[in-house]
Amino acid sequence: MSIHTDRITRRFGAHTALADVGLHVATGELVALLGPSGSGKTTLLRIIAGLQQPDSGRVLFHGADATHVPVGERRVGFVFQHYALFRHLSVFENVAFGLRVRPRKCRPADGEIRERVDALLARVQLEGLGARYPHQLSGGQRQRVALARALAVEPRVLLLDEPFGALDAQVRKELRAWLRSLHDEMQLTSVFVTHDQEEALEIADRVVVMNDGRIEQVGTPGELLASPASDFVAKFLGRPRAVRELTAA
Amino acid sequence: MESQTLYPHPLSAPVTGGERPQSAARRVTSPTTESALVRRVLIGVALGYFAALVLVPLVAVFVEALKKGFEFYVESLREPDALEAIRLTLTMALIAVPVNLVFGVAAAWAIAKFEFRGKSLLVSFIDLPFAVSPVIAGLVYVLMFGLQGWLGPWLAAHGIKIIFALPGLALATLFVTVPYIARELIPLMEAQGTDEEEAALVLGASGWQTFFRVTLPNIKWALVYGAILCNARAMGEFGAVSVVSGHIRGATNTMPLHVEILYNEYNFAAAFAVASLLALLAIVTLVLKSVVERRAHGAHAR
Numbered sequence: 001m002s003i004h005t006d007r008i009t010r011r012f013g014a015h016t017a018l019a020d021v022g023l024h025v026a027t028g029e030l031v032a033l034l035g036p037s038g039s040g041k042t043t044l045l046r047i048i049a050g051l052q053q054p055d056s057g058r059v060l061f062h063g064a065d066a067t068h069v070p071v072g073e074r075r076v077g078f079v080f081q082h083y084a085l086f087r088h089l090s091v092f093e094n095v096a097f098g099l100r101v102r103p104r105k106c107r108p109a110d111g112e113i114r115e116r117v118d119a120l121l122a123r124v125q126l127e128g129l130g131a132r133y134p135h136q137l138s139g140g141q142r143q144r145v146a147l148a149r150a151l152a153v154e155p156r157v158l159l160l161d162e163p164f165g166a167l168d169a170q171v172r173k174e175l176r177a178w179l180r181s182l183h184d185e186m187q188l189t190s191v192f193v194t195h196d197q198e199e200a201l202e203i204a205d206r207v208v209v210m211n212d213g214r215i216e217q218v219g220t221p222g223e224l225l226a227s228p229a230s231d232f233v234a235k236f237l238g239r240p241r242a243v244r245e246l247t248a249a
Numbered sequence: 250m251e252s253q254t255l256y257p258h259p260l261s262a263p264v265t266g267g268e269r270p271q272s273a274a275r276r277v278t279s280p281t282t283e284s285a286l287v288r289r290v291l292i293g294v295a296l297g298y299f300a301a302l303v304l305v306p307l308v309a310v311f312v313e314a315l316k317k318g319f320e321f322y323v324e325s326l327r328e329p330d331a332l333e334a335i336r337l338t339l340t341m342a343l344i345a346v347p348v349n350l351v352f353g354v355a356a357a358w359a360i361a362k363f364e365f366r367g368k369s370l371l372v373s374f375i376d377l378p379f380a381v382s383p384v385i386a387g388l389v390y391v392l393m394f395g396l397q398g399w400l401g402p403w404l405a406a407h408g409i410k411i412i413f414a415l416p417g418l419a420l421a422t423l424f425v426t427v428p429y430i431a432r433e434l435i436p437l438m439e440a441q442g443t444d445e446e447e448a449a450l451v452l453g454a455s456g457w458q459t460f461f462r463v464t465l466p467n468i469k470w471a472l473v474y475g476a477i478l479c480n481a482r483a484m485g486e487f488g489a490v491s492v493v494s495g496h497i498r499g500a501t502n503t504m505p506l507h508v509e510i511l512y513n514e515y516n517f518a519a520a521f522a523v524a525s526l527l528a529l530l531a532i533v534t535l536v537l538k539s540v541v542e543r544r545a546h547g548a549h550a551r
Contacts, residue, residue, distance in 0.1 A: 051447055072453040084444035088466040098452035101462065153452055 001062050001156040001189050002027045003048060008057035010043055017043045018054070019213045025157075027062075028187045030180070032200035035210035036236070041193045042081075042161055044210070048191065049159050050074045061156065077150030077188075079160040083142045085134040091145050092130035095120055098153035120148040123182075140171040147182075160192035164199060176203055197237050201225070209233050310528045313521035325519035326526065333499045334507035334523065337418070338484050341503060344419045345426045345483035346476050353430030353475060358464075360431075361438030362446075375431050378424055386424045387492025390417055413495030418503065421489035426482050430475035437471045470545035477541065481534040485527060 003025040010018040018040045025031045033041040046052040048059055050071035058067045066074055086094050093100075095117045099108055108116065121127055124144035134142055143163065150158060163179065164172045180203040183190055194200050200207045201221040209216040209224065209232075217229040228234035283291070315322055325331060359365070360372060378386065392398045394411040404411060411417045445467065449459040465472075487505040494501045496510060504523055511520035 049451060051451065071450050076451065078448070078451040080444055080448060082444060084448040086445055086463055097449065101452065101454040101458045149452070
């Protein structure tokens with residue numbers, strides 16, 4: 001399932017969060033929206049999900065206009081920055097939520113829900129933790145519950161808002177590699193938001209560098225590093241290398 | 250969120266660190282630990298004050314109520330006017346609690362989860378009954394709906410009776426109980442944000458499913474807590490209902506008003522008998538309140 005945004009503009013009062021943003025994400029791609037805070041990357045992700053409406057412009061899923069399709073009918077998986085797990089529900093029920101709220105005629109039977117949730121928990125390496133509550137889990141485990149919950153509704157695209165933002169460095173690194181391999185396995189069109197250039201360059205097929213509500217450059221990590229299109233891109237991607245060299249010396 | 254400092258939320262996480270382990274071998278005196286004497290004096294003052302102001306009167310109520318014996322006590326409560334007062338008080342609570350549950354959730358939802366013009370005005374209005382004397386609240390209703398009031402003649406012409414009747418009592422009770430539930434919910438719902446609701450919507454839940462499966466379970470204990478306080482206030486209110494009641498025995502007398510009438514008639518034992526029921530209500534309220542607080546702490550530790 002491909003994603004296409006067509007000249008998306010969004011203002012908050014006098015501030016323009018997104019100006020004329022056009023982006024194409026091909027089926028099966030893993031794309032990073034990279035930029036400093038306030039660059040509009042999260043707003044773009046939320047507009048693709050349907051959590052926010054653009055002032056103008058269109059969102060297309062596989063060529064079909066989805067701009068006015070309600071969020072619940074878009075069949076997107078969304079992983080929130082702070083996971084937004086249902087704190088009063090067990091891990092199992094969190095993952096099962098999307099199946100349980102379906103209208104009776106297309107709701108799977110209890111046995112099937114159980115099978116599917118157990119399979120998902122196994123996939124995110126949380127077998128046997130279904131009875132726990134979110135507050136009993138570590139950050140990395142919560143992250144994986146959020147992912148399993150999003151995948152349970154068999155989404156057509158997966159959207160992740162700062163998926164590793166709230167984790168410590170070590171867990172971050174592990175989850176990064178794991179997410180990449182999960183993506184290779186599932187081939188689900190995915191977009192994730194990050195402000196961490198290393199993260200974006202390491203796991204994304206293509207990186208979208210954003211600044212001040214606009215797209216500065218789109219390209220593979222190699223292309224971006226080899227030929228940055230603007231000073232901003234060069235600076236934004238270059239700094240961590242300089243820092244790395246400094247600390248290595 | 251300056252409101253949170255004004256009304257510290259009773260369901261927020263308990264402050265830990267009140268007790269410090271002290272080793273027997275080497276006494277560690279922390280800078281915040283007072284000497285034994287100071288501590289004893291402070292605790293003594295607090296307990297003494299509490300005993301004089303609260304405990305002694307509470308005991309006195311029961312002592313006075315039982316002065317003429319248990320049979321007289323029971324008889325005072327089974328007398329028709331007393332029964333009617335009890336019935337009316339329960340009716341008031343049955344009106345005030347459900348209405349305020351609906352209003353409280355709606356208002357708290359609007360205030361905590363949306364930005365709109367006039368929001369701070371709405372917050373102030375919810376607090377108004379805390380600031381205004383209940384007697385004034387009652388008088389306002391008399392001015393509006395009484396015979397000499399703005400709508401009085403029209404209401405009289407249509408045979409609708411509000412003042413000196415049940416609707417007036419209900420209005421006055423509603424006025425004084427408005428803040429209790431909304432005030433419990435607003436800080437909690439503000440702290441919880443809208444993330445979980447958004448997650449539910451993305452997963453395909455409808456608005457109602459989101460409310461009943463996500464929002465409501467998250468505010469459950471605050472809701473129960475607010476309802477308990479609202480109920481206690483509805484049953485115990487004196488000032489506002491006194492103005493609109495007209496003190497018609499067996500018709501518009503609630504329990505607090507009935508206590509006053511009996512007292513003014515020098516029927517002390519009967520007055521204290523009815524008062525003891527209200528005191529019991531207060532005790533039950535306190536017990537329920539602490540049970541709910543404990544359960545809520547358990548739930549919020551998550």
